[in-house]
Amino acid sequence: MASCSQDFPFEIMDVVELLHLRIRRRQANSVYADCPFCGDRRGKMNVNFVKNVWRCNYCGEHGGMLSLYARLNHTTNSDAYREICDALQTGDFFWDNGAERKEQTNSGIPLKAGSAEVGLLQADKQKPKGLQQSPRASAQEIHQTLSMLFDMLSLRPAHREHLCSAKRGLTDEQIEECGFKSTPPHFLCRSLTEKLMKQGCTVQGVPGFYLDEKGNWTVKFNTRTSGILIPAVGVDGLIHGAQILLDVPMKDKDDPPEKSGAKYIWLSSSNKHMGITSGSPVHFVGNPFARTIYVTEGLLKADIAHYLMNRSFVAIAGANNVAQLEPLFALLAQNGTELIVEAHDMDKYSNEMIAKGSSRIYEAARRNGMDCRRLTWNPNHKGIDDWQLALRRMEQQKKEEKEVEKRYLDLPYRKQKFRIYQLEMNGLQTIPFAFKEVRAMRQAGYEQPPASEYRLVLDTEFPCPENLEEKELLRLLKEQYGSLVPQDYRGRPLAPSDVVELYGQDGRSYFYVNTESFEPVRFSPFLARPLQQNT
Known part of the structure; x- marks a missing residue:
């Protein structure tokens, strides 16, 4: 069988359709669907129809289009190839001791004997058409543009009150140091972008920016995505992206009533013309030369825990979103870091997906010559920030006990x-x-x-x-x-x-x-x- 997916008479979206996977949202070169392996219904599985690969950002399962079909149907890749072709009525295959020969047209496209080429043409028409995306700007260009964008924005009183509340526990000075801002209203997006361009900033290839239907550069903020803007700062001190803590959690229309919805989203323009994906950058806060560094899930959580504990923190956007930790761990090891402390939420003891992500942190740390340990705390508090805030309230609790x-x-x-x-x-x-x-x-x-x-x-x-x-x-x-x-x-x-x-x-x-x-x-x-x- 041909090893390259471009030689196949079908594409990954044909497999997605065969398996009746539910697509939640579409982007320029991919779609997000519900994962059939872990059963998560939030559209965490990314299906890239340009590269013909898939990956669930929740459970970490991934592979090519044959493995997607084969694993769900408990069969081999060879049988998956044949069954997909039979279902799509494409290709004519002769199986002999695992080898296979293809009858091809002059164009090199395998066809089933007696089938019409119009079938392949119809399949091609049903394929999602990719939006044109911009090449990613350099790290320095992204930092300059997002830094100046943050400088143009302010923090609304309601957002400041939330960050200073008992739930978050930050001071005004810490809020300023972190650079938190409120998202702007939609009608200011064009003028903000024009100001950035006039000041010499690059907007093409910067996450969040795109060309609108009139051919004008703008940035993707709207009423539905209003909230607190959180910069994702790398160990190099540069802003590589931004997250939004939403004012109103985002729910899909088919979500069950008990589901709370997404609280955080990336500032991204991957589903817009000439936009670009956020890339889920790793966030770092603290001393990059610290001997012990903590890893947790969530940018805001890491910032809060850093101030409460006076420790250095790495934040990833999801428990299994550990791919970008590898180069960071290599750098930290060179800087003298000896111990990585995994500090994911306490549901790592009941959620196998989070536990799986935790084990990958262990593996990445050890590959780079560092020890790794698990941090646990009072299980009445889910996150490390919740726990540390609770410790801060201990003096008040002592007074209540005396009463x-x-x-x-x-x-x-x-x-x-x-x-x-x-x-x-x-x-x-x-x-x-x-x-x-x-x-x-x-x-x-x-x-x-x-x-x-x-x-x-x-x-x-x-x-x-x-x-x-x-x-x-x-x-x-x-x-x-x-x-x-x-x-x-x-x-x-x-x-x-x-x-x-x-x-x-x-x-x-x-x-x-x-x-x-x-x-x-x-x-x-x-x-x-x-x-x-x-x-």
């Missing part, structure tokens, strides 16, 4: 015995309901918490008012062990998926920890791993 103590100070007390069981997490293992509510556990196929997956981490007693109701007692336990835990406590902070046992003379009762409540459950403690002794 609780005063409230019960004059009441008669008793000692309530209790135990805490937590999921045993080893290495890169994932458990579908780890740190999630009881609903996720049942969706994973468990009616009750599987005790064999748990370990006893605490067996002690808790002083509490004598007539305290069970619900209030559990709340006090959550306050005590949810963030500020005793020094000799060997477990994680109390979080969803943990199991609490209350026991005493009246018997035993078990509760699954949800985010805001406790669910009574059955539990078999003798199946759980025993309490580890202090060493």
